[in-house]
Amino acid sequence: MIKVEGLTKRYARKVAVDNISFEVEKGQIVGFLGPNGAGKTTTMRVLTCFLPPTSGTASVAGFDVQDHPMEVKKRIGYLPETPPVYPEMEVHEYLEFVGRLKGVPSNDLTRRVNEVAEKCAVADVRKTLIGKLSKGYKQRVGLAQAIIHNPDVLILDEPTAGLDPHQIIETRDLIKGLAGEHTIILSTHILPEVEQTCERVIIIAKGRLVAMDTVANLTSRLRGAETVAVEVLASDEAAVQRGLEQVAGVSRVIPKEHREGKFNFIVESLEGRHIRPGLAKAVIDAGWQLNELHAVGLSLEEIFLQLTATPEEHKEAAPAEPVAAGEAQ
Amino acid sequence: MNTWTIAKKELNSYFRSPIAYGVMAFFALIAGYFFYVSVAYFVRQGIMSSMQGQSFPMDVNEFVVRPVFSNISVIGLFLIPMITMRLFAEEKRTGTIELLLTSPISDLSIIMGKWLGGMMLYGAMLLLSVFSMALLFAYGQPDWHPIAIGYLGLLLQGGAILALGTFISNCTKNQIVAGVAGFAVALLLWVVDWASSFETSLGARVLSYLSILQHFDSFGKGVLDTKDIVYYLSVIFVGLFLTARSMESLRWRA
Numbered sequence: 086m087i088k089v090e091g092l093t094k095r096y097a098r099k100v101a102v103d104n105i106s107f108e109v110e111k112g113q114i115v116g117f118l119g120p121n122g123a124g125k126t127t128t129m130r131v132l133t134c135f136l137p138p139t140s141g142t143a144s145v146a147g148f149d150v151q152d153h154p155m156e157v158k159k160r161i162g163y164l165p166e167t168p169p170v171y172p173e174m175e176v177h178e179y180l181e182f183v184g185r186l187k188g189v190p191s192n193d194l195t196r197r198v199n200e201v202a203e204k205c206a207v208a209d210v211r212k213t214l215i216g217k218l219s220k221g222y223k224q225r226v227g228l229a230q231a232i233i234h235n236p237d238v239l240i241l242d243e244p245t246a247g248l249d250p251h252q253i254i255e256t257r258d259l260i261k262g263l264a265g266e267h268t269i270i271l272s273t274h275i276l277p278e279v280e281q282t283c284e285r286v287i288i289i290a291k292g293r294l295v296a297m298d299t300v301a302n303l304t305s306r307l308r309g310a311e312t313v314a315v316e317v318l319a320s321d322e323a324a325v326q327r328g329l330e331q332v333a334g335v336s337r338v339i340p341k342e343h344r345e346g347k348f349n350f351i352v353e354s355l356e357g358r359h360i361r362p363g364l365a366k367a368v369i370d371a372g373w374q375l376n377e378l379h380a381v382g383l384s385l386e387e388i389f390l391q392l393t394a395t396p397e398e399h400k401e402a403a404p405a406e407p408v409a410a411g412e413a414q
Numbered sequence: 415m416n417t418w419t420i421a422k423k424e425l426n427s428y429f430r431s432p433i434a435y436g437v438m439a440f441f442a443l444i445a446g447y448f449f450y451v452s453v454a455y456f457v458r459q460g461i462m463s464s465m466q467g468q469s470f471p472m473d474v475n476e477f478v479v480r481p482v483f484s485n486i487s488v489i490g491l492f493l494i495p496m497i498t499m500r501l502f503a504e505e506k507r508t509g510t511i512e513l514l515l516t517s518p519i520s521d522l523s524i525i526m527g528k529w530l531g532g533m534m535l536y537g538a539m540l541l542l543s544v545f546s547m548a549l550l551f552a553y554g555q556p557d558w559h560p561i562a563i564g565y566l567g568l569l570l571q572g573g574a575i576l577a578l579g580t581f582i583s584n585c586t587k588n589q590i591v592a593g594v595a596g597f598a599v600a601l602l603l604w605v606v607d608w609a610s611s612f613e614t615s616l617g618a619r620v621l622s623y624l625s626i627l628q629h630f631d632s633f634g635k636g637v638l639d640t641k642d643i644v645y646y647l648s649v650i651f652v653g654l655f656l657t658a659r660s661m662e663s664l665r666w667r668a
Contacts, residue, residue, distance in 0.1 A: 134515075158517060163513075163516045169511075170510070173430040174423075182419065183517075185419045186513075186514070186518075186519055187518065
């Protein structure tokens, strides 16, 4: 459905996207993961024909973004980082306006507007000025706008940025509900978001593709070793530390802050070992009180450190030798 | 079709913001005042000439319509930048330009739509002055041909400044900058021929040709001059053409 080959986008002073290649199958949800400034938005803007690539090609449904931009634009629904809404318009007016722009036939327009308003849960504010809506509603109006012409491909740039937790969950469910009918690319810098919504992940950093895999593969690969946070109520910190170190599978125990007899530790396991049951048992058996025990997820930062530290493992995803096209121009 | 969709949206936005009302109210006030002054002057002259026993008929078109038109054309210089300043600057600031540029419509229909939207507000503004003209018909017998030609001239001149303003608005994210720059350009195109009032060199004649108000003279008199029509149409073309180029460069720089 989407095919990107050797895509490079260079601005006057910096290279925003450097020789990225990937493919997305029809009906998939793909997460585009990377820190701010990694080149996510730039890649999306190339796919939506907003920016021309410096070199390389990108195509949507078989149409090249540079040769047939009109065909590509007809097949793409795009939600930029800030929803492109006009505050002085009412919701239904706005959706009708976008529908017309996207070429929805006028006899079908009212039906489509009602349908997407229903789907994105903005039907109750149809007659409200967009400027008076909350951020969450604006975001949903932005989503409704993106699917009004029933596009094959949906491109969502940080669809949950700046929403409160409740709204984030709603938006994620909405996006999941849209999968299947549409091929979706969504960008984010939040790892759990990808885990919850996407089937595949593309990780980019500093304009380069660092990894491309299914979520399950990626997380298991990166979480070979377990990290656990423990809080124990006891009298002697050193004794607790010794006790934890003796649990089978533990590689390291790092004492953290303590107050009023509560001691916090970070415990790291050996590769592929589950240490949480053992830890709990050790604490209880020793007669201490176990206040807290939970697995610490790898933060995105750590994943990046891991991924960028061992580039030879990901040769299949990111060619180590950049192809000449990107450099020669 | 898409042009019309965008033009309608622009007109709608104008009337949902204070801009349309501010511009129209200001225009009604100033144009009404000029009309009043011209009519009052005309009536005084009429009384004086009849007291002196002169019997040649006073010409309404010459004494009222022409000065009113020429004043309206000057007001346009001040008001049109206020109409055009938000056209693109606003969309660039809020990011809605991404919606337009990723929709399956051509740059040309976006630009034409924006310009047409501005034209419609300008036309609505000019309609306010039709009321004054109607009063002339109620109490006198002015010739309607020069009036029609005058309005045509106002539309052409307005269209030309609107096209330049559209271009300027496309060059910046800041409405105020777009407004001030638009006003500066309009002012420059007005005063550029003042040099020719005391000089007749080639350069002065070129400057005089460039002056935007100078070309309105013939329309104000009720004369259709191809040279002036061509001038305004070329300025409209140049303005919209520059806008199109600036849109393209926007994609490359972004």
